[in-house]
Amino acid sequence: IPAAARVGPLLVSSVVSSRNPDGSGVPDDVESQIANLFHHVGEILREAGADWDHIARLTFYLPSLEQRAELNKPWLEHFPDPATRPARHTQLSSAGYAQCEFIAYVHD
Numbered sequence: 001i002p003a004a005a006r007v008g009p010l011l012v013s014s015v016v017s018s019r020n021p022d023g024s025g026v027p028d029d030v031e032s033q034i035a036n037l038f039h040h041v042g043e044i045l046r047e048a049g050a051d052w053d054h055i056a057r058l059t060f061y062l063p064s065l066e067q068r069a070e071l072n073k074p075w076l077e078h079f080p081d082p083a084t085r086p087a088r089h090t091q092l093s094s095a096g097y098a099q100c101e102f103i104a105y106v107h108d
Helices: 030-047 065-078
Strands: 004-007 010-013 055-062 087-092 099-105
Touching (some): 010 030, 030 055, 030 065, 065 087
Parallel strands (some): 055 087
Antiparallel strands (some): 004 010, 010 099, 055 099
């Protein structure tokens, strides 16, 4: 299963896991899990010839919706301008750890 697929200008990810970049498993704390998500999304974007400005929508799956505050810090770091932020949706994760998926529009 590919990490993402590109059809024309549309780049759509599979579910992105919050595993550690070295493959050693998923950290216990949600802040590290979220940091890993942003790392993996950045890698997928880079491999596709895209960057954070190409993202149209990010969906996050968190173990608890109470953890949205932990998500907001890296969110604001990656998308500081409220006028250009992508759409965002957050819902409960059935996996028990943080995950995400995204849609990007990559024009050549």
